[in-house]
Amino acid sequence: LATAILPVSSAFAKYVQVGAPIDDPTKKLGPGPGKLGKRSPFEQPLKKPSDISSRTPLQDLYSTITPADLHFERHHAGVPTIDPAKYELLIHGMVDKPMKFTLHDLKRFPSVTRTCFLECAGNFRSGSEQLTPQDILGLTSQSEWTGIMLSTLLREVGVQPKASWFLAEGGDAAVMTRSIPVSKAWDDAMIVYAQNGEAIRPEQGYPARLLLPGWEGNMNIKWLRRLEFADEPWFTREETSKYTYPVKDRIRYFSFEMDARSIITYPVFPQKVERGWIEIRGIAWSGRGKVLKVEVSTDAGKSWNTANLQEPVLSKAHTYFRYLWYWNGDATEIASRVIDETGYTQPTLKQLAEARGTAIGGYHMNPITAWQIRPDGSVLFYPEKV
Amino acid sequence: LATAILPVSSAFAKYVQVGAPIDDPTKKLGPGPGKLGKRSPFEQPLKKPSDISSRTPLQDLYSTITPADLHFERHHAGVPTIDPAKYELLIHGMVDKPMKFTLHDLKRFPSVTRTCFLECAGNFRSGSEQLTPQDILGLTSQSEWTGIMLSTLLREVGVQPKASWFLAEGGDAAVMTRSIPVSKAWDDAMIVYAQNGEAIRPEQGYPARLLLPGWEGNMNIKWLRRLEFADEPWFTREETSKYTYPVKDRIRYFSFEMDARSIITYPVFPQKVERGWIEIRGIAWSGRGKVLKVEVSTDAGKSWNTANLQEPVLSKAHTYFRYLWYWNGDATEIASRVIDETGYTQPTLKQLAEARGTAIGGYHMNPITAWQIRPDGSVLFYPEKV
Amino acid sequence: SSLADTTKWPPHFGFGHAATEQEIKLWDIDIRPDGLGLPSGSGTVAQGKAVYVVKCAACHGMEGRELPGVKLPAPALVSDTLAGSRPKTIGNYWPYATTVFDYIRRTMPYNLPGSLNDNEVYSLTAYLLSANQIISPNTIINAQTLPAVVMPAKKLYVRDDRKGGKEVK
Amino acid sequence: SSLADTTKWPPHFGFGHAATEQEIKLWDIDIRPDGLGLPSGSGTVAQGKAVYVVKCAACHGMEGRELPGVKLPAPALVSDTLAGSRPKTIGNYWPYATTVFDYIRRTMPYNLPGSLNDNEVYSLTAYLLSANQIISPNTIINAQTLPAVVMPAKKLYVRDDRKGGKEVK
Ligand code: HEC
Ligand code: HEC
Ligand SMILES: [Ca+2]
Ligand SMILES: [Ca+2]
Ligand SMILES: [Ca+2]
Ligand SMILES: [Ca+2]
Ligand SMILES: [Ca+2]
Ligand SMILES: [Ca+2]
Ligand SMILES: [Co+2]
Ligand SMILES: [Co+2]
Structure with a gap:
């Protein structure tokens, strides 16, 4: 049997000139x-950072x-900065056996991989013609996540039947906390330790975060250190x-699912287009399931x-x-709207304002x-x- | 309408202490x-570099x-190092209209995304117990590629019916060339300019490479600068x-497809395992289509x-x-084998040697x-x- | 044996270890609206004001009315109650007083999170509730009184009941 | 109009531009086994040896027998023909002589690729074919003689005919 074809190293490198x-x-x-x-x-x-967030280009x-x-x-x-050797996840409250899991423990359980988006519930900006998709809704990204189903751990600790909520808490200096219905844990919640094939990045919760597919970004607690099970939500800050x-005249709370949404990412400000064939491109998503359909208008919403x-x-x-479009050089407006598998159609800003009043603007805006x-x-x- | 919730910047940063x-x-x-x-x-x-290659961990x-x-x-x-503003792709030979395309031109055509593996046809090593998957077959990786179908350009230049081969040539200092049947161009060949969501990396062919899903890595010409259509292959070096x-006693040539293959990536050298449940994990692939099945043996190939x-x-x-396995602490051997959708089962080294003789070892080894x-x-x- | 069919999951994998009482106590810092989790101790508005001036005013302003985007990315801490001005503050937007204690204890002061003792947190909570005109300046705040505070915004809170489908709501 | 159904593809998108004769000529450097692509000019074994010593021997050895993994990652350039030793060299492994010209011209010397003129490449090709005992030392190599050289390994080449399926081959 001949040995492999590629020598590991040799004196050869010194012959090679490299340069600009x-x-x-x-x-x-x-x-x-x-x-x-x-x-x-x-x-x-590059991402575009502010004091408190940074937006995907x-x-x-x-x-x-x-x-x-x-x-x-x-x-x-x-x-x-979390040392993976010192990391532990505590699960307690309404469980038969309160337990702690090291990162090594978590990695030993049967694992699963899922590609899904994350989106900050405050992902919306407007007010100037000179905004890019990054400016308008750069607080969404997508990764291939690998980890374990949260339900695998619930079996391990024995979650009690009367537990209807759990608190997920982060190990960052905000000790971030959110209340989550236990049903999500049995449905598709995960604890993930890998992102796009490698260990999860510090900015996304290294060494392990909660992943609640389709739900508000903020609920997907990063640097997860504790899960407490109970029969009431906490109403955290x-x-x-x-x-x-x-x-x-009301305040709406517990909007967990991210509503269906889409955005054209080409062509957009500050690009320029040429007369002729243009492939309009973009992304669409829904926190409630699959994208059923995306529609594009090239005549300012008429068709x-x-x-x-x-x-x-x-x-x-x-x-x-x-969407392939022939642009004849006339002024126009292009837009996209998504229809998700629940039958929901991405609304106009006007529709949202009619439904919610004119003081809208903070969270869950998907016009x-x-x-x-x-x-x-x-x-x-x-x-x-x- | 309230403005968006996240201020861009403020004097706040100076209050914040950060550290180790x-x-x-x-x-x-x-x-x-x-x-x-x-x-x-x-x-x-980290990748493991030699003079001529570098292996995925x-x-x-x-x-x-x-x-x-x-x-x-x-x-x-x-x-x-290729300046994208100067980049051009030449298509000529047996075509109605020899043409050049800038990177901007390429990006204007209808695009498509495909996730597939690349593998060097020389991806095989053996000889020591202390080898990791990276050492043994780290010359394979997978990306989500975006670009255009090569067939889109063939329509544009008008490939002539008698053209049966094309030469793909790189713009690197090896001016790398390979002969490729035109049927692959009509099937699933692509010219890709993006990898995992962003511009393709220099090491993978920036600003554009040929992608021949399932075929020898070397044929997927990087830094692609020329395609010439003809009625004969070139027999390049x-x-x-x-x-x-x-x-x-023969020399086999034009082995384009990468044969089906698999490898366990956990547990492997130099890891240690503990008695109890172990999730055996790994990757499997075939250049001829889908993975139909992967089988794992935990008893040295008996079952x-x-x-x-x-x-x-x-x-x-x-x-x-x-594959979930309970390890009782006894010495054993674990292995994986893939069956692809053509019905091909990954062979043992012995089977390969029987089929090809004992001088095997250079290319297309998939034991x-x-x-x-x-x-x-x-x-x-x-x-x-x- | 290693030949057994192992694709069925066992009831337990046996990874991880039992958490001790002490391990739980160290991290179990959450407070619920019904007061569950509140520690012993107490605080007054006057004590709270004193701590506030030293440890909080630099960022939130002497009057607690510092606005986001100027000195810091946080809403004002103090405003009139529902009848009054609009910023989403404790006074006119928060549904539960227990959340004030929980939040301050876990993360304030921003630059020294986790540095306050429980009496300080009770006092600061008292001070902020008083400054927001929700409690009178001589209320003592402790594990019994805090959950009993009724927040003006509570009655405005409506749980989202959307479930997808055609309706825009 | 912008309202037309545009999901059907046009015969041509109109992106890109016609390549000029000159643009093609500049890059059209490939050589085929039938000699297509070979330039005018010619070379001799003696001239080739002279160029080899100056521009190639540093890496490939004075005798062209430098092996991979020592000075460089390349097979020896020179060996006996089929009857003789085993390394996969021009003499006992390459099926077409035109490939020698094509490869040297496009990429050698490794540190100065594209620096040789056509006569030098013809000469080096002649020298390496002669050193491998494929042509006699006084053969002149040019666009006519090179494609006519019969390589000893040619007869061993068998095209892969595997198409998947059960067989291991
Ligand atoms: C170094 C600056 C700084 C100091 C000092 C500071 N804070 Fe804060 N505070 C912030 C920031 C920034 C936020 C917003 C954090 C966020 O939104 O994640 C905040 C938010 C708050 C909130 C929540 C406001 C809301 O409506 O959501 C409260 C309550 C609060 N601080 C109380 C205090 C108290 C009490 C102290 C003193 C013990 C204090 N802060 C000291 C910077 C500071
Ligand atoms: C600086 C070192 C260096 C110099 C100088 C050099 N070569 Fe090479 N040569 C290489 C390397 C390295 C390879 C292998 C390249 C590869 O596999 O991609 C190679 C490969 C070759 C091969 C292919 C061998 C095979 O069997 O595949 C030929 C032929 C060759 N060189 C001829 C020449 C000639 C003729 C010259 C002089 C004009 C020359 N080389 C100068 C380093 C050099
Ligand atoms: Ca968020
Ligand atoms: Ca290769
Ligand atoms: Ca254990
Ligand atoms: Ca608790
Ligand atoms: Ca044009
Ligand atoms: Ca040619
Ligand atoms: Co412990
Ligand atoms: Co040009």
């Missing part, structure tokens, strides 16, 4: 294989996986002062056409859509987003007013 | 949101997406001196059990498998890979000899 780009790259040896790849110097996609992305280092951030007391919103959906269409996942195409090919956001 | 890890991360503010995320300092997956990965910076590398004259192999496949199972894609479990829980590779 030249006009004809076929005439110049490039740098050799490395331990970690890096982006082309010509490509620098949706307009720079193709398809639906968000590179881990571009995943949106929203945290309330910064990103903790993040489910009262925050993540509630005025609906006419709607069915876009193509990129397969596989996954439940509670960003779904890429594409149709339109873009103006000018005759010179420039593309601008269309900021609506109620 | 402390024992109780709930007592210390962490660093705030950033422009680019980074790995936890406790996680440092399969044992450090969960599920099937390979983070772009850990994608295996194999190049023949280093990684060129990479399809004669390389990527051919002795089969008994085989069906593993669970992670959905969605995609064609010509790494498919994650899991079953086994791991020894010692009573002390240590795991070692089982290097077979013909």
